Amino acid sequence: MAAPGEALTSAGYIEHHLANLSLAKLGLVAEETSFWNVNIDSLVFSVLTGVLFLWVFRSVAKKATSDVPGKLQCFVEMVVGFVDQNVKDTFHGRNPLIAPLALTIFCWVFLMNLMDLVPVDFLPYSAQLAGIPYLKVVPTADVNITMAMALGVFALMLYYSIKVKGPLGFAKELALHPFNHPIMIPFNLLIEVVSLLAKPLSLGMRLFGNMFAGEVVFILIAAMLPWWLQWVGSLPWAIFHILVILIQSFVFMMLTIVYLSMAHEDNH
Template identity: 45%
Template sequence: MSESNAPAISNPVEYIQHHLGNMTHNGERPASLVDFSVFFVDTFVMSLILALAFAFAAWKVGKNLDPDKPTGMQNILETVVEFVNQQVKDIFPTADKWVGPLAITIFVWVALMNTMDIIPVDLIPSLVAGVAGVFGYDPHHVYWKAVPTTNLDTTFALALLVFGLIIFYNIKHKGLFGYMKVFATHPFSASNPIVKVLLFPINVVMTAIEEVAKPVSLGLRLFGNMFAGELLFLLIALLAFSYWAMPGQVVLGVLWSIFHILVILLQAFIFMLLTIVYLGLASQGTDEH
């Protein structure tokens, strides 16, 4: 077999590299960690499918809502709604009426995207490769990452959306001048005018770092945990390269899947909870900051 026709996956290293690759609009990998010229087809499609599935389930339950004889899906969604709304009431009691739906959407959507990590790592990529082969593409060179939250584009897009809402709420409740005043007087304040001037550049830098750290920590925390989980699944899948190790692969895969369910839900909960906390802090007046 010539080198050009050799399979893209012939050893463990290439196996991991293949599974960590994304399908892009031009078939090229990003030139750097941040590359706005690349559109990740797999991330967009998987995120869209899960969002539509969530929207359809919510619409279907809402259309057939029965308080006397609730279905299983209705019970699940009602539990999620009550749970998230309680978090909003406890953390952000003065929240606008759309903060609850926003928090619910974030929690369910992130949880669904994370749940793709439980599906066997080769299943969805193999199905996509099979479809691509029907249309004449080489299935060995078709990349597909099924877990959107293992892509920094997804986690940072969500984090930047939250960051935009943080700025909106700060300006809404403090006013533009009040929000800018926070940068000049936080975290250090003084009554002496000279000391105020001396502290001004320090306050601006530290407050700016504090504000930027919010979306960065949100995006990196979710990405890091999900990427590590996916990588561990890939390492477990590598045991299939040795037939004698396949029983161990099944046992380890099941155990890690059970534990990873907690990680999936916990990361969705943390992202949702921090969103509520940040919006609640942004809604405080300048004297409460």
């Protein structure tokens, strides 16, 4: 599939599928690198998957029964129990926000990752018929989405670090760790600030890198093989990619729990 007027070559096909529907592509902002540029498709699909998660869990909660539960209720209870057990094993403080946050992150990231299993031409081709020239359906293959979530976790880390340890205790942790001596304060600050900033960077980039790479493989298979052979390459990769989708959701959730647990540790 190519954009209108674009030659149907492998390079053009790949480039087209890797382009987001952005304000710059629609000519609403001057440059694609502009601060005001927004990837509309990433925002739309991230909101839709978030609404789907909320709707399913709310529906199950309203219809929950103590009698023989339905299959969907059993599945939701298994997910909630799985997340709750991981929070109990990893988070050692007291905060009623952590378990709901972990559940939301796990389910939301999983649903966004799951969009990678939709055939690469299905939604983009349908969108093109409706006059939408570009469409990327995997929000977590957009670094803006993954880093936005990581920065949200980072903001919670800073908030609870200051709340639990106090502004002075947090400052002392940065300035007097690992070497508790005034002369080592500049060195300690360098180590601790870099370590602190590396947490959201690694959290967001890990998810983005894995999902973007998986999306590229699907696009390459679709671009290099005739349509009647694409399933030969896509099916094995899709089966393997299910594990990647699940693992990346779990890793993002667990790192969030670990980072917030560290923020709640008062060492002073």
